[in-house]
Amino acid sequence: MKKIKKIAVMTSGGDAPGMNPFIRAVVRYGLDKDLEVFGIEEGYKGLIKNQFKYMDFDSVCNIIQQGGTILKTARSKEFMTHEGRVKAAQNLREMGIEALICCGGNGSYAGLYEFANKDTGVWDGLVIGAPGTIDNDIIGTDYTIGFDTAVNTAVEAIDKLRDTGDAHSRHFIVEVMGRHSGDIAKAVGVASGARYIATPETKTDIGAIVETIGRHGHDIIVIAEGDEIGGADKLAKILQPHLDAAENGDKEAEFRVCILGHVQRGGSPSARDRILAHDMGVASVDAVLAGETLKAVSSRCGELLLTATLVEKQAVAA
Ligand code: F6P
Numbered sequence: 001m002k003k004i005k006k007i008a009v010m011t012s013g014g015d016a017p018g019m020n021p022f023i024r025a026v027v028r029y030g031l032d033k034d035l036e037v038f039g040i041e042e043g044y045k046g047l048i049k050n051q052f053k054y055m056d057f058d059s060v061c062n063i064i065q066q067g068g069t070i071l072k073t074a075r076s077k078e079f080m081t082h083e084g085r086v087k088a089a090q091n092l093r094e095m096g097i098e099a100l101i102c103c104g105g106n107g108s109y110a111g112l113y114e115f116a117n118k119d120t121g122v123w124d125g126l127v128i129g130a131p132g133t134i135d136n137d138i139i140g141t142d143y144t145i146g147f148d149t150a151v152n153t154a155v156e157a158i159d160k161l162r163d164t165g166d167a168h169s170r171h172f173i174v175e176v177m178g179r180h181s182g183d184i185a186k187a188v189g190v191a192s193g194a195r196y197i198a199t200p201e202t203k204t205d206i207g208a209i210v211e212t213i214g215r216h217g218h219d220i221i222v223i224a225e226g227d228e229i230g231g232a233d234k235l236a237k238i239l240q241p242h243l244d245a246a247e248n249g250d251k252e253a254e255f256r257v258c259i260l261g262h263v264q265r266g267g268s269p270s271a272r273d274r275i276l277a278h279d280m281g282v283a284s285v286d287a288v289l290a291g292e293t294l295k296a297v298s299s300r301c302g303e304l305l306l307t308a309t310l311v312e313k314q315a316v317a318a
Helices: 019-032 043-048 082-095 106-116 147-168 183-191 206-213 232-245 261-265 271-289 309-317
Strands: 006-011 036-040 052-055 099-104 126-131 170-176 196-198 220-224 254-259 295-300 303-307
Touching: 006 019, 006 043, 006 082, 006 271, 019 036, 019 099, 019 271, 036 043, 043 082, 043 106, 082 106, 099 106, 099 271, 106 126, 106 309, 126 271, 126 309, 147 170, 147 183, 147 220, 147 254, 147 261, 147 271, 170 183, 170 232, 183 196, 183 220, 196 206, 206 232, 220 232, 232 254, 271 295, 271 303, 295 309
Parallel strands: 006 036, 006 099, 099 126, 126 295, 170 220, 170 254, 196 220
Antiparallel strands: 036 052, 295 303
16 A cells, blocks of 8 residues: 555534644644645635645644634535536645545535545545534534533533522523534533423423423523524523413513524633544544545544444435
8 A cells, every 4th residue: 555645634614622632633643654734724615725734743833722723614615516626636636635634514524525435526535534513413423523612611601591590580591502413402401400401303392391490480491503493582482471371380480592602612622522632633644544535533432433424424415
């Protein structure tokens, strides 16, 4: 097997706390393995626009504790076109890059597959994905980089809401991120002692919520943004009349809504996310050195392994 010499790393899709430790691990471990490492700014967008950056030891200094991503990220419409992918492949060839490592979510994985699959792909280099998204919604891995930090951020915020909720005897409906997945809501709900957790995976039971909260004055309800009800504002509108009419309920009780939104995407990555990102960065470099392609680094039962997630996703979509 021919030893590869040049690799590139990029972050793509929604940013997630831990992307910086991931980049750091790829760069530093890659350099240790005598590879030349390039960073691509703004994900697929930068791949098309030729935004390559030579990475050395110092370019990843002092970033392990920073949220966001020093390489920036984007969602690229142009990469969804054949012409866009051809341009990106041409740029990689001109730079002599033989392997591309991408940390991102489901859309980023689908992009890697489109780009380099053996039948309709336009690039013959190696591609490896690593799961970077707060949503924890990637097939094949128990945890994604950023999930743990996002959960901790939301729990910290809810602890504060509890103080004011208690002072005013108000219920809080807290909306957390998760477009198609209730993983953040479930973890946050349990860790913050929520009275009810509404997720896209289960039908939200309004009767059960009314039954439970009618007797209390300062409950927390956690709802995922992707829940079929349509978010915290809509849930509050549905619940308020039920509460007003509750025969044995607290007639004074009222709701306040708090949408945590993008706050969950920021902040210093937790130790757990840093370690996961580090280990996945190292495993990504090992994967390309071993000639692996069209695979994703995944964490299952505490072990890191390569899964066929990129291909599986396509099968699911097809
Ligand atoms: O996929 C991660 C995520 O944070 C989702 O939870 C959320 O629905 C989405 O990204 C928001 O995307 P954007 O930052 O483009 O508004």
